[in-house]
Amino acid sequence: MLETQDLTRAYGAVAALDGLDLSILGGECVALMGPNGSGKTTAAQLISGMLEPTAGWAEIRGYSIHREPDAVSARRHLAYVPDAARLYDDLTVTDHLRLVAAAHGAAGGSLEKRCEKLLKRLGLEDRSQFFPPQLSRGMRQKTAIACALIRPFSLLVLDEPVVGLDTSSIDVLGDMIREALAAGQAVLLMTHSDAFAASVATRILHLEDGHLVGR
Amino acid sequence: MPLDPGDDDAFAPPVEARDVLAFRRSLFPGRTLLAQAEIGYVSLIALGIVALALWGIWGTVGSFFLDLASPYHLVWGAPAVLLILLGILRYSTWQGFVSFSEADCMFLLTAPVPRQGLVWPRLRSASLILGVGGAIVAVLASIASGRHALSATRIIEAAVAGFALGVGLVATSWQVQRLARASMWVLRLTVPALAIAVLLALGEKAGGTARLVALWSGPWGWGLLPSGTRTLPYGLAGLLLLCALAVAGWMGLKRTAGACSLESFGFRARTRSRAVAGLYSFDARALVLASRQSQAAARRARFHLAAPRSRWLTVPSRALLALLRSPLRLAWSLLLGGGAMLLLTATPSRTGTVWGGALALYLASGSLLEPLRLEVDSPAVSQVLLPWRFGEILWFHCLLPVGILIAAGMTTAAAGWAAGLVTARALAVLAVLVVPMTFAVVLAAALSARRGGRVPTQLVLATAGDSTGLSLFGIVAWVFAWAVLALVLVAVSVRLLARAGSPFSGAALAALGFAVLAALLQRLLLASRRR
DSSP states (O other): OEEEEEEEETTTTTEEEEEEEEEETTTTTEEEEEEEETTTTHHHHHTTTOOOSSSEEEEETTTSSTTTTTHHHHHHOOOEEOOOOOOTTSSHHHHHHHHHHHHTTSSSHHHOOOOHHHHHHTTTTGGTTTOGGGGGGGHHHHHHHHHHSSSSOOOEEEESTTTTEEEEHHHHHHHHHHHHHHTOOOOEEEEHHHHHHHHOSSSSEEEEEEEEEEO | OOTTOOOOGGGGOOOOOOHHHHHHOOOOHHOOHHHHHHHHHHHHHHHHHHHHHHHHHHHHHHHHHHHHHHHHGGGGGGHHHHHHHHHHHHHHHOOSSSOHHHHIIIIITTSSHHHHHHHHHHHHHHHHHHHHHHHHOOOHHHHHOOSSSOOOOHHHHHHHHHHHHHHHHHHHHHHHOOOOOHHHHHHHTHHEEEEEEEHHHHHHHHHHHHHHHHHHHHHHTTTTHHOOOOOOOHHHHHHHHHHHHHHHHHHHHHHHHTOOOOHHHHHHHHHHHHHHHHHHTTTTHHHHHHTTTTGGOOOOOOOOOOOSSSSSGHHHHHHHHHHHTTTHHHHHHHHHHHHHHHHHHHOTOOOHHHHHHHHOOOOOHHHHHHHHHHHSHHHHHHHHHOOOOOOHHHHHHHHHHHHHHHHHHHHHHHHHTTTTOHHHHHHHHHHHHHHHHHHHHHHHHHHTTTTSSSSOHHHHTTTOOOSSSHHHHHHHHHHHHHHHHHHHHHHHHHHHHOOOOSSHHHHHHHHHHHHHHHHHHHHHTTOOOOO
16 A cells, blocks of 8 residues: 655755655554654655655555656545644535545545534534634544545555544544554554554554664 | 732732833833934925825826815715724724733733723723824815815814714724624624615715715714704704714723723734734735634634535535635625626727726636635645645636636626627627636736735845845736736737727637637646645
């Protein structure tokens, strides 16, 4: 599902991520852990195409995420939840789900029912008509998670997904990840939470100063 | 020794607000007399330059303003006062006449100082300044209107009316500022108030009873009663009502000066610092976004659209939803777009109306492209949620405005033809031109909007060491370049076609030119990258 080789991002002389070699198969959940500034978010942003690498490459199902027109296909397989939810201030929670589903060609069938079910599961059903500025940080985070899960994907990249979530929501997210793995999808998880990583990851890797230090 | 919370003597007594303010002033001493004199001197020179420049163009615009203020056109008085009132009340929903800095909110307003003592001096100054300002404006308007022979009584009446209106305005503004519910109602009642302004103008113009109703309908008309009617009791009654309103407002100010939450002041401090930062960095967009902050909490999702079946309709559908949720913007854009096409087709031989039409078309495009601006404001959102490149997303955002403007324009022009305002030939020429021309104008507006509101730093820095003034020209050119391109092309094409012997071959050629230009602009837009 995901293959990276020598993936590097440097800011001048400082390498935020230095030569990451990573391979994730379908049905596998890899947790990348490490202290602040170790390069977890940089790795997530590079793999999701938000950042351009200064060296190396990343491919999702054989499509380069950084090279057009390959990136278009790669983006169709990738679902990304950033560390801080990025949402449109003028669209409601449900509008976001409809938008993402339509943009990924998943608007057919019972979209409204799927939206309803997903929002209910994440505890957002009574906030479905709220705009992001009217939501708490945790609710915005859950909306971002719902946006990633409403559409089909092969690889789910989650950057600090449990920050701001209550314990029951963390449990629900854990269940959702396990369901994705059972369906053959791959998950890459960046987190500080040892307990959450241990509960869902099939493999835990450690980053330090931009390098993988333990497997 | 630990303090006993129940023992009041262990705590210092409350501090007088005036002592705190005096101490604060001592920390931030005001300007010296010399510095104040220097500011006065520079202001005087600047005012002199502006006055000289205005004098130079007075011959052209002076007659227009005098015409507006002439007795016949006094009909604009009541709607103008209502619009000023509305503008200030809307401003009060996110700022208002009393504001504190973020640091003041953190340290001064959280101190054990009676809040009334901190707020009241500001309200009092604002009332006096607006009252005196209102009196001066009212006297000047009374002199310029020349409805009746100038007399001391008329001048005193106008001054009293202006003063009372100014004080009443500050009083109303303060209630809007301190009460969240009042702010919400001001936002909700904006559209009805605009409709009332139109009715007031119509009523005053109709004369007779309709005019009296318009003048008596609210404080916006009461101040005009002395000069608007020849009957003395009416005038006096209007003045008395205004004065009563001002006195009640003043008493309300005194009574409620301390009753405003720290949250409200904090919100205003944050939006003000954002707006000021926007101004300092020449970022007009930041100013607009700061002024919209107050609407965030009161928003309701009124319209809903099902997700489109085709992926390619996702962005236009999202843009349509945004426009449907801003009905005022949509109505304004339709009015501008329809009016533009009518101006371009009804009087293509008149230079002024053609340029007006081109400008209206560009403004309508810019207004309809607001969803694209939102995309540019937060480019990272579409990067996470949508699978297309940024340039493609911006291009998709152009499709709906083009469709709306073509439909509105053709409908209005056809209605103009049915009413006998537009010739069949002009309508046919428009039918040939409308698609490529609208594409070109909307794409030019989109290229302007995609830059955000901030003038590039290099351009601003260039003004620092430049004594030729060319850099200033560069900034103006940067701001208006795309608008000028669109305006010139539309206006010149329409003027040339109006003069051409065979307009249809000319129209086909112009359509081809617009199509080539639109293709070039589309390439530029597609190459857009996130900043």
